[in-house]
Amino acid sequence: MSDTNAYDQFSEDYDRFVNWKARLSLEIPFLASELSTSAGETGGNVSVLDAACGTGHHAIALAAHGFECAGADLSAKMIEIARKNAQAANQDIHFLTAGFGQLSQAFGEQSFDGLICLGNSLPHVLDEPSMIETLADFKAVLRTGGKLIIQNRNFDSVTKDQNRWMDPQIYREGDSTWIFIRFYDFDEDGLITFNILILSSQGGDSFDQQVISTRLWPVKKEKLVQLLELAEFSSIHTYGDLQGSPFSIVSSGNLVITAIA
DSSP: OOHHHHHHHHHHHHHHHSOHHHHHHHHHHHHHHHHTTOOTTOOSSOEEEEETOTTSHHHHHHHHTTOEEEEEESOHHHHHHHHHHHHHTTOOOEEEEOOTTOHHHHHOTTOEEEEEEOTTOGGGSOSHHHHHHHHHHHHHHEEEEEEEEEEEEOHHHHHHHTOOBOOOEEEEETTEEEEEEEEEEEOTTSOEEEEEEEEEESTTOOOEEEEEEEEEOOOOHHHHHHHHHHTTOEEEEEESSTTOOOOOTTTOSEEEEEEEO
């Protein structure tokens, strides 16, 4: 199954899967602080592109904080929902269906002061040549001095400990329940298969079952920093979460990287 099909398939459940109120309350202060310094000499409001934006909530929240936001995702169905979410929030955000490597062509070169790539989206790029192309595209769509922010899983820890399972997520709406169970398969070629088991019960009936799978490159901190330097990003800093905690290879759940184009 391609990533496009996987996330088209997941799009209807995605906003049930994520507790957006809780997540955004934790992440937006750090993102807004980092991005507010990225306008360089352009003046005016800071423009931000959310690459792999999903259903658009980070872009919507940043727009509510005064940023000029746009979003891109390879899944047309995710983009369709993102547009509806923005309309419901009364935010004017330009969403386009575009994947990694297509952003500067879709939006134009040097179009943004900031670019965010969150939610472990970047590891969907499955090999080094494609990652080099993706990071070059990120740099091309950013203005000189623009800020890049990436949020991945801490794959140094995940691969060392062969940590397959993540905490389940439960969502209830009336008498219906959704349970999301995420786990990894560690493949022989060094990649990871990321699986989401969705159990859903409508009206108290028995649970239907669905599994959505996609592949990831578990790129580690040292390698990703090296590739960012190769793409001529500078001032590279690493954190353990989107609250700015120090990064620990052993204990951090996430790897967050900021860099300057």
